[in-house]
Amino acid sequence: MLQLRNAGLEYGNTQIRFPDLTLSPGQRLGLFGPSGLGKSSLAKVLAGIEPLSQGELTLPDFAKGSANPVQWAIQQSEFAFNPRLTIKQSLRESWRGDGFMVLLDLYGVEPGWLNRRPSQISGGQLQRVNLVRALIPSTEYLICDEITAHLDMITQQQIWQALDEEAYRRKLGLLVISHDEDLLNLVCDDVLHWTA
């Protein structure tokens, strides 16, 4: 279970007070809120990238040296890749082998892209690769931070359909951060409206 209680974060003079939230295995929770309130900061806290300044955070345990069971996928996935590695090298690095091959079809990742570098495929194609990379077997929770914003409708549908199947099969907990309330109502069981 992922849980935040009475939590907050400070960046210098900027203070962010997070809403209480709980994300259980298999749950799809949407997070909707105005720009600049702290949604991506919340994602970073849950992914263990930013420490809290106050409050309580419950995260799944994992051994030092193993992959974090909470993975964070962002809109601008190009920032999440080493530009010097090919797509295949990046996938192998996170999967520690070729196990990723079983997910290529589901996410519509074409084998022909594997020998290219991130800058040599489109944003929508790279987002599919990004999700395959994040969904290593040890992943229990996936934070989807505006992952389909700015993608065309067909690509959005393909990505959410793949994630829907995967989340159902693996009982993944999904935290879906978006400014698109219709999307959240479509893909999530519950939507948390975060207001200042």
Ligand SMILES: Nc1ncnc2c1ncn2[C@@H]1O[C@H](COP(=O)(O)OP(=O)(O)OP(=O)(O)O)[C@@H](O)[C@H]1O
């Ligand atoms: N590393 C940082 N250092 C200082 N301030 C930061 C840092 N990261 C974020 N902030 C500030 O914290 C606040 C919350 O930022 P955050 O990116 O979490 O908001 P958001 O809700 O995800 O916004 P958006 O919907 O526009 O993406 C903003 O005021 C931002 O300027």
